Amino acid sequence: MSLFFQSLVLGVLLGGLYALLAAGLTLYFGVMRVVMIAHSAFLILAAYLAWFFTTETGLDPLLSLVVTVPLFFVTGVLMQRLLISRLRPATLTMMSVLLTFSIALVIEGMLGFVFSGTQRRIRLPYSGESIELFGANIAVVKLIAFGLAAVSLGALFLILKMTQFGQALRATIQHPDAARLIGINTDRIAGYGFGLGLATAAIGGTALALDSTIYPSLHWHWIGPLMAIIVVGGLGSIPGAAIAAMLLGLGQSLLQIPLGTTWAQTIFYVALFATLMVRPQGFFGGRLAQRF
Amino acid sequence: MTETATGTRIGLATECLSKSFGGVTAVDGASVQFHHGKVNALIGPNGSGKTTFFNCVTGMIKPDSGRATYLGDDITGKASHRIARAGIGRSFQLCRVFPRMTVMENMLVAVRSTSLRHLAAPARSTAEVDRARELLSRVGIDHLENSEARDISYGQQKLLELAGVLMADPETIMLDEPAGGVNPALIDRIATLVRDLNAEGKTFLIVEHNMDLVMSLSDHVVVFDRGRQICEGPPSVVQSDPRVLEAYLGI
Amino acid sequence: MLTKGMGLLVLAAAVLAFPSLAPDPFILSVGVVIMSYAVLATSWNFVGGFTGYISLGHASYSGLGAYGTALLVIHTGINPWVAMILGGLGVAVLAVPIGIASLRVRGASFVIVSIAMVLILLLVFQSWGEVTGGSNGLRVPRPFDESVLRPEQHERFFYLHAALLAVALLVWWAIDRSRFGTGLKAIREDEDKAQSLGVPTFNYKLTAFVISAFFTALGGGMYALWFGFLDPIFQFSILVGSYMVLMSLLGGIRSLLGPFLGAVIVGYAVEFFKNQYGDTQFHLVAMGLLLGVVVLFMPDGIIPAVSQLIDRFRPQAASIREVSAGELAEQRRTASGPGASTAADPATDDESTDRLSEGVQR
Numbered sequence: 065m066s067l068f069f070q071s072l073v074l075g076v077l078l079g080g081l082y083a084l085l086a087a088g089l090t091l092y093f094g095v096m097r098v099v100m101i102a103h104s105a106f107l108i109l110a111a112y113l114a115w116f117f118t119t120e121t122g123l124d125p126l127l128s129l130v131v132t133v134p135l136f137f138v139t140g141v142l143m144q145r146l147l148i149s150r151l152r153p154a155t156l157t158m159m160s161v162l163l164t165f166s167i168a169l170v171i172e173g174m175l176g177f178v179f180s181g182t183q184r185r186i187r188l189p190y191s192g193e194s195i196e197l198f199g200a201n202i203a204v205v206k207l208i209a210f211g212l213a214a215v216s217l218g219a220l221f222l223i224l225k226m227t228q229f230g231q232a233l234r235a236t237i238q239h240p241d242a243a244r245l246i247g248i249n250t251d252r253i254a255g256y257g258f259g260l261g262l263a264t265a266a267i268g269g270t271a272l273a274l275d276s277t278i279y280p281s282l283h284w285h286w287i288g289p290l291m292a293i294i295v296v297g298g299l300g301s302i303p304g305a306a307i308a309a310m311l312l313g314l315g316q317s318l319l320q321i322p323l324g325t326t327w328a329q330t331i332f333y334v335a336l337f338a339t340l341m342v343r344p345q346g347f348f349g350g351r352l353a354q355r356f
Numbered sequence: 357m358t359e360t361a362t363g364t365r366i367g368l369a370t371e372c373l374s375k376s377f378g379g380v381t382a383v384d385g386a387s388v389q390f391h392h393g394k395v396n397a398l399i400g401p402n403g404s405g406k407t408t409f410f411n412c413v414t415g416m417i418k419p420d421s422g423r424a425t426y427l428g429d430d431i432t433g434k435a436s437h438r439i440a441r442a443g444i445g446r447s448f449q450l451c452r453v454f455p456r457m458t459v460m461e462n463m464l465v466a467v468r469s470t471s472l473r474h475l476a477a478p479a480r481s482t483a484e485v486d487r488a489r490e491l492l493s494r495v496g497i498d499h500l501e502n503s504e505a506r507d508i509s510y511g512q513q514k515l516l517e518l519a520g521v522l523m524a525d526p527e528t529i530m531l532d533e534p535a536g537g538v539n540p541a542l543i544d545r546i547a548t549l550v551r552d553l554n555a556e557g558k559t560f561l562i563v564e565h566n567m568d569l570v571m572s573l574s575d576h577v578v579v580f581d582r583g584r585q586i587c588e589g590p591p592s593v594v595q596s597d598p599r600v601l602e603a604y605l606g607i
Numbered sequence: 608m609l610t611k612g613m614g615l616l617v618l619a620a621a622v623l624a625f626p627s628l629a630p631d632p633f634i635l636s637v638g639v640v641i642m643s644y645a646v647l648a649t650s651w652n653f654v655g656g657f658t659g660y661i662s663l664g665h666a667s668y669s670g671l672g673a674y675g676t677a678l679l680v681i682h683t684g685i686n687p688w689v690a691m692i693l694g695g696l697g698v699a700v701l702a703v704p705i706g707i708a709s710l711r712v713r714g715a716s717f718v719i720v721s722i723a724m725v726l727i728l729l730l731v732f733q734s735w736g737e738v739t740g741g742s743n744g745l746r747v748p749r750p751f752d753e754s755v756l757r758p759e760q761h762e763r764f765f766y767l768h769a770a771l772l773a774v775a776l777l778v779w780w781a782i783d784r785s786r787f788g789t790g791l792k793a794i795r796e797d798e799d800k801a802q803s804l805g806v807p808t809f810n811y812k813l814t815a816f817v818i819s820a821f822f823t824a825l826g827g828g829m830y831a832l833w834f835g836f837l838d839p840i841f842q843f844s845i846l847v848g849s850y851m852v853l854m855s856l857l858g859g860i861r862s863l864l865g866p867f868l869g870a871v872i873v874g875y876a877v878e879f880f881k882n883q884y885g886d887t888q889f890h891l892v893a894m895g896l897l898l899g900v901v902v903l904f905m906p907d908g909i910i911p912a913v914s915q916l917i918d919r920f921r922p923q924a925a926s927i928r929e930v931s932a933g934e935l936a937e938q939r940r941t942a943s944g945p946g947a948s949t950a951a952d953p954a955t956d957d958e959s960t961d962r963l964s965e966g967v968q969r
Binding site for chain 3: 161163165
Binding site: 414416435436437440441445446448452453454455456457461464465466467468469474475476477478479480520521523524 | 784787789790806861
């Protein structure tokens with residue numbers, strides 16, 4: 065029972081991180097109809113930057129966010145403006161996949177080149193500490209990671225709901241032509257959407273670096289589950305992605321008890337296929353991949 | 357069911373067809389009847405849901421509710437290739453051709469295959485190529501047969517699209533703004549084609565903004581406003597209907 | 608037509624002569640690898656080139672073909688070539704539900720599923736050790752006798768791969784000129800438009816996808832029999848799938864021989880770098896940069912670019928006729944004086960008027 069509860073709590077904590085990252089992936093898809101394969105490569109890049117920051121300066125990895133979040137935001141804007149927008153609209157979906165895929169390869173290769181393929185892990189004074197919560201033993205770093213993800217997700221939600229920029233962004237996602245007609249500069253908004261998406265990768269990467277061992281090719285373990293999440297949630301729907309992330313994160317965590325870590329990962333792919341077979345528009349919210 | 361009191365046969369018809377995107381209702385319970393064998397026009401101010409209606413009927417998007425029938429058969433929500441095979445051909449608002457295929461290949465796409473053997477056979481069979489050439493020369497672009505569709509001018513692409521639709525030999529042809537963005541000489545040519553083809557028995561359903569063209573060409577006009585029909589009848593009647601003026605001028 | 612036939616003949620002769628020209632067994636083995644890549648890239652191009660749907664996960668089907676062939680040979684002891692074909696058929700059957708799931712909705716789902724397939728298969732084949740050998744790998748029995756020496760093996764497999772490539776090219780060519788192929792290309796250009804003309808787009812895409820998976824699996828199976836050893840990490844690798852994409856794209860996905868040309872260039876480069884610098888992380892960077900450059904600057908590939916260049920220097924029948932139509936309008940205009948251009952026949956209308964109206968439209 066306590067094992068079950070422990071997995072439940074860990075599942076929620078993991079789901080939170082998935083939700084933040086899936087929200088980023090949804091943003092790119094929403095504003096540009098781009099499946100951003102490099103999202104998880106940027107995630108690992110941010111994790112490496114956090115690790116590098118801590119080993120060099122001895123400061124807390126969370127402080128690296130001050131650098132990485134703005135850096136990633138600008139990178140995202142530039143990536144959209146300089147690369148993605150150059151692609152022909154007719155073949156945008158397919159070619160953008162290839163382009164972001166090639167970016168992922170370059171990042172993975174560079175990480176291996178600069179930091180070598182060795183596995184890295186941040187040593188923190190509170191790395192070993194844990195809190196007892198209703199009989200479940202939860203590592204402090206996991207709680208911090210979850211808190212970071214939850215706060216960022218909340219902030220993202222507020223930006224989208226409360227600000228004028230958020231309104232313009234949502235209009236661009238729902239109906240780009242109509243948004244353009246009412247005077248929204250959809251190109252600029254798409255750039256900022258990309259920046260925001262990449263900023264989630266910066267935060268997620270730092271959270272990941274807190275309690276995981278990282279290596280250059282780790283991003284492949286993340287992109288599969290994340291893509292499954294955004295399909296299950298309904299491509300383009302941020303709340304859908306968040307709910308799907310939570311459910312699948314929980315499912316993965318609970319399945320680890322009877323199946324072990326490797327097989328538990330298959331839940332994402334099973335859910336992906338089930339969704340495409342039964343309800344291709346996704347389970348939570350509208351789907352943008354439809355025509356028109 | 358497909359006969360009205362006056363003896364006109366009803367081809368395409370809808371009952372309470374609705375479609376909304378998010379919070380915007382584009383087609384709002386539209387019940388429309390189009391006359392078979394005639395030139396029908398669908399007009400209405402910008403944003404009145406004409407193109408969405410078009411797309412719902414031709415299976416490009418699924419309506420939220422309501423029914424669409426063709427000669428009495430239910431075609432609601434069927435895939436667009438099935439509707440095409442039921443005898444309805446259509447053009448697109450911003451003319452759509454296959455850009456990196458030659459004009460002739462564009463024509464051959466519409467050839468229907470019923471058997472695997474036919475499907476696996478070379479696309480350039482003499483009979484089909486001849487028929488394609490005939491249609492191309494009818495619209496006046498047979499000399500461009502081997503050019504890629506992206507290399508020909510916009511007006512020529514428009515003619516190619518029309519010829520491609522004809523290649524599938526549909527009974528009913530739906531044209532979405534055939535006069536949009538083309539020069540006056542070409543408009544005349546398209547109008548003549550529509551008249552000739554109608555005389556040969558083809559039914560037309562035309563969405564158009566060019567009022568002169570609509571009024572001179574059509575036998576039956578349906579006026580749309582805010583996603584539904586507000587008025588129908590022969591051009592002369594529709595022209596003087598106060599509801600139409602109101603919809604257009606917003607009085 | 609004649610020059611095309613001559614070109615093909617020269618190409619075939621060059622391929623057939625390669626083993627006898629190769630200076631040493633190593634170069635010969637590189638030749639086999641390149642031919643294997645050519646088979647895979649050409650197989651990929653059944654779906655990529657005809658329908659425009661880009662699969663990044665075709666390593667799934669080559670990997671499954673390889674393991675299917677190997678496991679059939681090991682457990683049933685049947686003739687390896689029969690096993691290879693059975694493996695291909697099995698993968699083709701498996702491709703049906705995968706295709707249904709990924710092609711029913713357009714666009715992104717296909718790519719997502721293609722990547723997911725590789726990741727899931729890597730997971731399964733690594734974990735399911737008792738059947739697949741897991742990460743320790745799987746030794747594949749050789750189809751030829753022990754008495755056949757290494758160079759001789761390479762030579763035989765070079766010709767076998769070349770034969771498989773020839774079959775794949777022949778089928779691709781047959782589809783390209785068929786009515787089915789015309790429908791597929793229409794899907795690539797504008798799927799909605801194709802469907803509105805009566806093309807059953809979903810069935811067409813699915814068929815192309817299954818054919819592609821079948822040939823890819825055959826390519827994987829043949830590679831397994833040649834290489835003799837399978838490791839999930841190399842079989843179900845995203846990188847192998849992306850090689851197929853890069854090769855096809857670089858050569859030109861709309862041409863018959865594009866993927867072959869791309870395989871020769873990329874395959875040679877990959878083997879050269881591996882030999883020169885070993886298996887460093889740097890080849891990832893090079894691969895990524897090359898793919899990015901191709902996608903951004905020459906998405907149509909080498910073959911269309913070169914043939915366009917040739918066309919510019921050599922007037923062709925079609926362009927002559929086109930020009931004459933334009934000249935006709937020009938003559939008419941000069942004959943009737945300025946201001947008559949609007950009255951000109953619209954079909955032979957000059958570019959500027961139509962471009963203008965296009966501008967108005969958009």
